[in-house]
Amino acid sequence: MIRQYELVERVRAYDPQADENLLNRAYVFSMKAHGSQKRASGDPYFSHPLEVAGILTELKLDSDTIVTALLHDTIEDTVATYDDIEKMFGPKIAQLVDGVTKLSKLERPASESARQAENFRKLLVAMSNDIRVLLVKLADRLHNMRTLHFIKDPEKRKRIAVETMEIYAPLAERIGMQEMREELEDLSFAQINPDARAGIIARLTFLRERGGTLIPKISEQLHRTLVAGGVDCTVHGREKRPYSIWRKMEEKNINFEQLSDIMAFRIVVTDVGACYRALGVIHGAYPMVHGRFKDYISTPKQNGYRSLHTTIIGPERQKIEVQIRTREMHEVAELGVAAHWRYKEGGPLQPVPTDGMQYRWLRELLEILEHASTPEEFLEHTKLEMFQDQVFCFTPRGDLIALPKGATPLDFAYAVHTSVGHTCVGAKINGRLQPLRTELQNGDQVEIVRSKAQTPSADWEHLVVTGHARSAIRRFLRGQQRDQYMTLGKEIVAKAFQHGGHDVTEKAVEGVLRNFRQKTIEDLYVAVGQGLITGRAVVEAVFPGEKLKDQGKVVPIGRAKGARAANKGVAIKGLIPGLAIHYAGCCHPLPGDRIVGIVSTGRGVTVHSIDCKMLEQYNDQPERWLDLAWSTAKDEGPHIGRITAIVSNEPGALSTVASVIAKGLGNVVNLKFTDRSADFVEMMIDIEVRDVKHLATILAALRANPAISSVERARG
Secondary structure (H helix, E strand, C coil): CCHHHHHHHHHHHHHHCCCCCHHHHHHHHHHHHHHHCCCCCCCECHHHHHHHHHHHHHHCCHHHHHHHHHHHHCCHCCCCHHHHHHHCCCCCHHHHHHHHHHCCCCCCCCCCCHHHHHHHHHHHHHHHHCCHHHHHHHHHHHHHHHHHEEEHCCCHHHHHHHHHHHHHHHHHHHCCCHHCCCCHHHHHHHCCCHHHHHHHHHHHHHHHHHHHCHHHHHHHHHHHHHCCCCCCCCEEEEEHHHHHHHHHHHHCCHHHHCCCCEEEEEEEEEEEHHHHHHHHHHHHCCCCCCCCCEEEECCCCCCCCCCEEEECCCHHHHHEEEEEEHHHHHHHHHHHHHHHECCCCCCCCCEEECCHHHHHHHHHHHHHHHHHCHHHHHHHHHHHHHHHEEEECCCCCEEEEEECCCHHHHHHHHHHHHHHHHHHHEEECEEEEECCCCCCCCCCEEEEEECCCCCCCCCHHHCCCCCCHEEEEEEEHHHHHHHHHHHHHHHHHHHHHCCCCEEEEHHHHHHHHHHHHHCCHHHHHHHHHHHHCCCCHHHHHHHHCCCCCCCCCHHHHHHCCCCHHHCCECCEEEEECCCCCEEEECCCCEEEEEEEEEECCCEEEEEEEEECCHHHHCCCHHHEEEEECCCCCCCCEEEEEEEEEECCCCCCCCHHHHHHHHCCEEEEEEEEEECCCCCCEEEEEEECCHHHHHHHHHHHHCCCCCCEEEEEEECC
């Protein structure tokens, strides 16, 4: 265990202006507060905050951060309070300690994932105010992982390891602390998949015994080559960690024997120019592996990481990874954000101001935090946002946008700005128009095509991989969905009042809000639109005991003939399919069909054509039926009509069908072969059309073609 004077000396070694009295007081306060508490290992509990402080002294952090490390468990695990910390050490340190402290109790019992998400919410808000909260939390997690094997419960060990792998290791990577990230990942790997890790270690040991001092030998040869080429440098070699090797095996779907670059070498030079000279010397002396060169100096990672990466067939005919960087780049690569703390002559240790780009991800996480509807949703988006490798793309102006691997132009649009994402209708990748589901590659230049008329659709969720984009789309759809439910609910209530022979008034509806436990009229309309409350129930609450007119006649009205009768239903003009209303997939209703709605709790209304066979199952549930009508105005956008066709089984028959549909200004959106014989092929085709008349015109044209034996509109 680190002694008191040793800790103070460690801090003063890199920060002569450190507040020695503050450090001593924190040491004594924490030791007394934890008293006789023991850890799972049997060690005094105080050894943990002391070790956390020791880890942070290796990062050369300021006195306030070291004091926070010493005190970080006092509020959570001892009788000490926030007020005690504030009184003894000041408001700044009290805020830092509180930021690291977990939520020990929630107001209501919650699931493990909810507790995890709530604790992470708190940490995120705290570290957005002061990044040192995250540094203490990472050091805390690192020491806990180093001593995780002392916990007896294997399920608890695995749960902590998974949380570390999914949240804390990616956080360390995001602030550039590669060494800490790798250790956290490897310690987690030991608990999550111990057999795989043991197998990799056994193979590494075998190679080490067979190859002897291979790393020093290669390092020496690389150094000689570089010095001969006029490059002043130092060369460090290391074996990759087991988890890093395992991840590469999984990504490339190869076994250990096929993975040859298990060693990495770092060449540290004096300046940026020397980085590129060293690269030239290395590539001149050894064959380069194609496709494995990356320039993170000209295009740094979001966390500030800068380096040249290349893979070569190096000395000893081994495939090795080489990283070339300056001393300053190396410090940032190892320490990340901690490297931005420097001792200023005549003053205490201070953070060096940065351009803020490396904290963009933090702003995006805060935006997700602000708008996520549930803790679990926030945690899901956070993992999406952090736990992925990156690709680097450019705007037409040359601005760099970093995205996760697998990102699409829609992710790119939302990364530029939420409003750009909402109005995206297409994208040009390297000058060529490409689908929105196209996977972006490193170096792509992306231009977003926008339209003021565009809004996000529910399908977009399947086209994005970033948490920021998915959260923005869900947030927009939730707002739209509420508006749609409110519009539909208002119409349903109005029609219910009409059927009862009354005129709807806001005053009358306001009077029964308490009956349905709703705060506002808008909330009541939304609940009606969602199917949680029926329009009939609202009328009965306003006029209790009164027998409603048209009661039990919902279905006959829906089946009534003539436009006048049909228009008595609730108009669905302007309601977006997929939100408050859903077109039934069994009958594919089109404008011009007589339609009826089936109300589903929490889902809104499903629209069926009046002769759909599926309606029979709702005959004994009249309260779920709702009269609907198409608007008499010109309808918005295309609708999907489904047809079945029997076509001659001969070359060119499918082309003939498609040609006839295209000439009729229909658009085939889906096609499925349902039966095939020697002479005929039966197929089901979904066509975008304006209305039922448009579909009838296309059907007539298809029937007139000799290659088509028969064609009918599908009815279920």
